[in-house]
Amino acid sequence: xxxxxxxxxxxxxxxxxxxxxxxxxxxxxxxxxxxxxxxxxxxxxxxxxxxxxxxxxxxxxxxxxxxxxxxxxxxxxxxxxxxxxxxxxxxxxxxxxxxxxxxxxxxxxxxxxxxxxxxxxxxxxxxxxxxxxxxxxxxxxxxxxxxxxxxxxxxxxxxxxxxxxxxxxxxxxxxxxxxxxxxxxxxxxxxxxxxxxxxxxxxxxxxxxxxxxxxxxxxxxxxxxxxxxxxxxxxxxxxxxxxxxxxxxxxxxxxxxxxxxxxxxxxxxxxxxxxxxxxxxxxxxxxxxxxxxxxxxxxxxxxxxxxxxxxxxxxxxxxxxxxxxxxxxxxxxxxxxxxxxxxxxxxxxxxxxxxxxxxxxxxxxxxxxxxxxxxxxxxxxxxxxxxxxxxxxxxxxxxxxxxxxxxxxxxxxxxxxxxxxxxxxxxxxxxxxxxxxxxxxxxxxxxxxxxxxxxxxxxxxxxxxxxxxxxxxxxxxxxxxxxxxxxxxxxxxxxxxxxxxxxxxxxxxxxxxxxxxxxxxxxxxxxxxxxxxxxxxxxxxxxxxxxxxxxxxxxxxxxxxxxxxxxxxxxxxxxxxxxxxxxxxxxxxxxx
RNA sequence: GGCCCCGUGGUGUAGCCUGGCCUAACACGCCACCCUGUCAAGGUGGAGAUCGUCGGUUCGAAUCCGAUCGGGGUCGCCA
Numbered sequence: 001x002x003x004x005x006x007x008x009x010x011x012x013x014x015x016x017x018x019x020x021x022x023x024x025x026x027x028x029x030x031x032x033x034x035x036x037x038x039x040x041x042x043x044x045x046x047x048x049x050x051x052x053x054x055x056x057x058x059x060x061x062x063x064x065x066x067x068x069x070x071x072x073x074x075x076x077x078x079x080x081x082x083x084x085x086x087x088x089x090x091x092x093x094x095x096x097x098x099x100x101x102x103x104x105x106x107x108x109x110x111x112x113x114x115x116x117x118x119x120x121x122x123x124x125x126x127x128x129x130x131x132x133x134x135x136x137x138x139x140x141x142x143x144x145x146x147x148x149x150x151x152x153x154x155x156x157x158x159x160x161x162x163x164x165x166x167x168x169x170x171x172x173x174x175x176x177x178x179x180x181x182x183x184x185x186x187x188x189x190x191x192x193x194x195x196x197x198x199x200x201x202x203x204x205x206x207x208x209x210x211x212x213x214x215x216x217x218x219x220x221x222x223x224x225x226x227x228x229x230x231x232x233x234x235x236x237x238x239x240x241x242x243x244x245x246x247x248x249x250x251x252x253x254x255x256x257x258x259x260x261x262x263x264x265x266x267x268x269x270x271x272x273x274x275x276x277x278x279x280x281x282x283x284x285x286x287x288x289x290x291x292x293x294x295x296x297x298x299x300x301x302x303x304x305x306x307x308x309x310x311x312x313x314x315x316x317x318x319x320x321x322x323x324x325x326x327x328x329x330x331x332x333x334x335x336x337x338x339x340x341x342x343x344x345x346x347x348x349x350x351x352x353x354x355x356x357x358x359x360x361x362x363x364x365x366x367x368x369x370x371x372x373x374x375x376x377x378x379x380x381x382x383x384x385x386x387x388x389x390x391x392x393x394x395x396x397x398x399x400x401x402x403x404x405x406x407x408x409x410x411x412x413x414x415x416x417x418x419x420x421x422x423x424x425x426x427x428x429x430x431x432x433x434x435x436x437x438x439x440x441x442x443x444x445x446x447x448x449x450x451x452x453x454x455x456x457x458x459x460x461x462x463x464x465x466x467x468x469x470x471x472x473x474x475x476x477x478x479x480x481x482x483x484x485x486x487x488x489x490x491x492x493x494x495x496x497x498x499x500x501x502x503x504x505x506x507x508x509x510x511x512x513x514x515x516x517x518x519x520x521x522x523x524x525x526x527x528x529x530x531x532x533x534x535x536x537x538x539x540x541x542x543x544x545x546x547x548x549x550x551x552x553x554x555x556x557x558x559x560x561x562x563x564x565x566x567x568x569x570x571x572x573x574x575x576x577x578x579x580x581x582x583x584x585x586x587x588x589x590x591x592x
Numbered sequence: 593g594g595c596c597c598c599g600u601g602g603u604g605u606a607g608c609c610u611g612g613c614c615u616a617a618c619a620c621g622c623c624a625c626c627c628u629g630u631c632a633a634g635g636u637g638g639a640g641a642u643c644g645u646c647g648g649u650u651c652g653a654a655u656c657c658g659a660u661c662g663g664g665g666u667c668g669c670c671a
Contacts (some may be wrong), residue, residue, distance in 0.1 A: 028631070035628035048631065068621085110622060113603050117620085117632090121603065124663055177671040181638055197671085224670045350595075350667065442668095452671045550664095561664065 008156045009045020013080055013094045017495065021075040022047060022097065023105070024065050025135070036063045040072060041116075043140070048087075049074050050097040060100040063406050069108035069115055075101040123552075127566045130557055133373045142554050145264045145393050146542055148350075150217055152260030153237055153538075160252060162215040162239070165204035169195060169219070175516055176452070178222035181232075189583030195221040200452065201241040201520055204492060207531040208523045217538070218432055229484060229540055232563050236487065240533035246477060249489060249532050250274070250431060253479065257429075266545030267425055274429040275480065282432055287325075287409025289432060292483025294422035297412045299325045299405070302396060305381035311373035313357065317398035324398040325408055328386040329415060332393025333360040340395070346396055347414045353407035357396040361388050413483060427544065429481050434458065437474040438505070447506055451476040454520075455490040456532075457498065479536060481544050489534030494524060 006020040024042035031037075036051040051063040059074075066072065076099035087093035113121040115135050127131040133139055154164070173194035175179045180194035198220050206214040218238040226232065237256065241249060254272040261270050275293075283289050285298045302324045306314045314324050331333070345356040359374075359382065360367045366379045374382070388394045395411060397404045416422060437457055438447045447469055450454065457465070458473035465472055476490035493499045499521070503513045513521065542554040552558040559565050579585065 030630045032630070033625095035630080037630050037633080039631070050629085052628075054628080082629080085629060085631090090631080093631085109600070114621070117603090119604060119620090122599085122663075125603085155602045174671085178669085185615090202671090222670060225668085227670085228665070230670070346596090352667095449671055455671095475594080530608040562662095584609095 007044035008042045008047040009091055009532065011047050011078055011092050011095055011097070015078045016080045016095060017078065019075070019077050020097065021073060023050075023073050024071070025108075025115075026068050026070045026072060029063075029066065029068065031064065036060060037198050038063055038066065038072070038074075040074060045091055047092045048090075049076070049099050049102075050096050051099055051102070052078075055098075056100040058380075059099045061103060062102040066104060067108065067110070069109070069111055070104055071106040073103045073105055074099045078292070080114060105507045115348045120505070123560070124566065127552075127558070127560055130567045134556060138555075139553070142542070142546055142548065143556055145266070145546060146554055149260050149264035149266070149542060149545065150235075150538065152263035153217065153256050155237075155263070156256040156259045157215045157237075160213070160255065162213040162252075165203075165206055165211065165214050165216055167196070167199040167216065167218070171196050171202075174201075174451075178224050181221045181223050184582040185583055186582050193400075197222050199238055200454075200535075201517075203238060203533060204454070204520060204531065205523055207242045208526065208528050210242075210529075212242045212529075214238075214533075218535075225565060226559070226561050228549065229543060231539070231551055231555060231558055233559075234551075234555075235538040236538040236539055238533070239535070240531060241504055242529040242531045244491075244532055246433070246475065246531075246532070248490060249491075249534055250477075253489075253534050253536065257479075257536065261541075261545060264545060266427075267547055268427045270427055270429060274431050276431045276433055278434040279436065279473075280434065283405055287405035287407075287412065288483075289435070290478065290480045290483055290485045291409075291430075292413060292416060292422075293428045294426050294482060295416045297327050297329065297410050297415060297421065299327055299412070302326050302382055302385055305378060305385055306374070306398075309374055309378050311357075311370055313355070314396075314398045314521075322399050322403045323404050324396060325404050326382065326386050326394045326396035327342075327408060327412060327415075328388035328394045329395060330389075331391060332358075333362050333391045333393070335360075335393055340393070341550070343393065344411060344414070347411050348407035351407040351410050352403045353397045353399055355397075355412070357398070359394045359396075360391055361392050361394070361418055363390055394397050427482065429479060429486075432478040432480055435476040435478070437461075437476075438469050438474040440470065449502075449506065449580050450474065451488060451490050453502055453506060453508070454492045454499070456493045457502070462498065465501050475532070478533075479534075481541065484540055484544065485537075486540050487534060487536035489532065491532035494528045494530050496521070496524065499524075515570065 004021045006022050008022050008024050011020065022040055022042070024040040025039035026038055027046050028039040029036070034053050038049045038051070039046045040049050051060040053060040055130055074097065076097045078095050079095055079098050081094055109186055111132050112125060112129055113132070118136065118138060134143070140231045157164070170183060170193040171323050173182065173192060174197065178197050180197065183193040183195065185191045185193065199216060199218050216238045218236045219233060220236055221233045223232060224230070239249070239252065241252065250273065254274055258270040258272050277291070279289055282289055285291070287299050303318055306324050307318050311316055317324060334530050340356065355372055358368055359371055361383065371379070382388070382394055386394050397407050435449065435450050436456065439450050441448045451474060456475040458475060461472040474490060476488065478488045481488040493502065503510070537552050540552045543549070543551060546554065557565060557567070564570065
């Protein structure tokens, strides 16, 4: 039966006179009592069907019974439309199908929201009836482009000689990193598998195995709270390469992403190579390690300019070893006091700043409640450092360096978005390099790896390991796209002595390291090639490529903010019998 | 766990700040009838919401207050 099927959206003037059969859903219906029109929709588009009671009474009667979203089979002859009836907005607008045989293959209840329109619908409803939401044009388009993008990635990786390898989904729990999703073992009661947060260890073992160039379109699971760009399960382009340095990894990723980007016909062009920026420069200039470089509004250091100022808040912060930074907001002199002290101050407070200081630079001079605390020379220095001109405002935060960076960085992003300071179509990819190897954990005060403990150190910094570990730079790198972290990678440690010293710096005992990562360390004793790699979050690339602001728009069956899949109702309680078989007992009965 | 926003027929919104004219409005959808060139078809008529839930204030609550539930965003978290 389907051998004679013609795609609705593919019918053209050249098909006129021919007899075809189409299958699809009723997208719209225009019933004139006599003559009836149905726009029939399938994956390829839609086609106008004409039902004439005079020439095909049976088909017309069937059409009269149909409602939106009914599934039909319709056969008839393609006719050109009269010139005055051509619909230029439709790909198939020059033709129509005069139906003489029509069969209703499935009736449909009135859908809970309009399938044939793009309008906003409450998120919960969309997820509950995801199969209907997926029928709508936006997600149809997004999922097809997702498939093309991933196909493009595979084509590119294959073309560069990478081997696609599937790594296990049931793996050993890893002590560090994100919270694991656990799977109880039926055969070994009391033991658990974890679902992979990433195939990290396996891909490094693939390098030991001599596979040389590994990649995978890898599913990853992390049991952490959700965000607009974060789902508990997501997909990565996971890559690992032997005998390489940073530039080799960069080139491979640039090639894969840019060619897939073109194949999927994502917005704007991507320029390769992607620009590079050190972590230090990103923090200094933008306050964040994932700068949105589509607009200026950079942070400027004012610590020296205000060191001796009469403004107590600044002076005290500097005395305590803190810093003062500011951004010049073009046109900011027009902003009201309420706007700055309300909305903008909220933004910096949320990131830990105690307040937001500001100065308007107007034709009459520097103004605001705090202007009187600064000398003319100091005001001049502030203007010089920030580049603020007449009509601008300078927005400043004084605090510990980390708080200043985070709060002004957030303020910068807020202003960029709110005041539309950038071209929405623009695509800014960049590499962030030279990350610090370690950071101080805020809660425990312990040193922790910023990337992971197998990240190679910068050769120049090895000797700082024991003396000043926080200054040690690693050979880790990120890709940032329009202010969003797309993925990260590193050149790995393959020398046992260096790995040993990193573990020691982290306070991981030899015995503990053996227990946690023994298989990897042992593998490295059998001839490990120097290697490095990368993992790129595919959904985040898709979001930017399609101009979507939420990750759910590029995933077929996403979860809500409570990590529930509301259509099927996962997660859900299980039978006692199922628990018993796994050797499990709940501390509390599940809520009913 | 903290903070912010949202919740009104099937869908999307208005009304809420400033309580009473709300017997809750509009568009789409739905149902019936009319209609042979529409394509967001048109016309006529109709059904459908006690305003998320509970409690309070008040003569009177969609509207004010409190609690709670649900959804979204965000900070923490995400090696």
